[in-house]
Amino acid sequence: MVIALVVSGFALAGAFRGGSQQASSTQSSSPEPxxxxxxxxxxxxxxxxxxxxxxxxxxxxxxATPSCNQNLVTVSASTDKPAYGPAENPLLTLKVTNGGTVPCEVNIGTSQMEFLVTSGSDRVFSSKDCQASSEDLVKVIAPGASETANFPWSRTRSADGCKAVAAAPGGGGAYYIFTAKLGSRASPKAVFQLN
Known part of the structure; x- marks a missing residue:
């Protein structure tokens, strides 16, 4: 399934890929007797x-099926390269994994996703700042399975409320941190370099 978001003129295309088990595992998500x-x-x-x-x-x-332990659903962040040349844009990837032994129902919609880029205490970019709309997308993730979404970041700054930002992120070998968020879950930091 493909989710499209418009972020201050930039298209956010998050392709979530999952298994075909979601239909069969939906019944186990309501363990009410x-x-x-x-x-x-x-x-x-x-x-x-x-x-x-x-x-x-x-x-x-x-x-009788055990209920899903939401604490075993994790979020990770990665980039397609460790360093980028002046004309290259980083591809940021958010990955949601069910580390449990039973299927888990998880809202992986744009209402929950955030791609956050920082540099030290400087908040450089957030996909939430200029998000045109937010939608819920509840999927059942099979045990051990993952869902991923990609965000091509065009090396621009953003501000809360989509306020105009004149300055651009610095290059010249500066290091940046990408954190992927899904609701209250946050990934470990992914470090990359802009040259």
Whole structure:
């Protein structure tokens, strides 16, 4: 699935790639024991409705599935190169991984994503600053699977509220830090250099 965001004239194309297991694992995301309630009432109803009850029998198996541990869903940040020449733009990658043993439902929409670039205490760029719209995209991530989104950063500055920024990030071998965020989760820092 491809998500497009317009950020102060720049198109943010985040291609989230995931497994085809999301449809089959969706049922395990609601481990409520709803099937145990109709079973006693089925015994008191006529035989016709009692025959409909066995079709709900697989549900208790699904309700016995352990719930997802959201603490095992992690976010990582990376760049396509460690250093960039004066005419090269960094490709920033946000990766969400389910490190648990059961499928996890995670909102990986643009409402949750942030690509943040800093240099020391200088907040250089955030994809949230000029985000035109934000959307939710809830996906079920299979155990051990990942979803990724790429952001080509055009080496520009941004400011909160999309205020105009005249200065550009410095080159000349300066180091920058990319942090990927998804909701309250933040990745370890990815360091890269602009020449």
């Amino acid at each position: 709803a099937a145990s309630t109709p079973a006693p009432s089925a015994a008191a109803t006529p035989p016709a409705s009692a025959q409909a009850t066995p079709s709900a029998a697989p549900s208790p198996t699904a309700s």
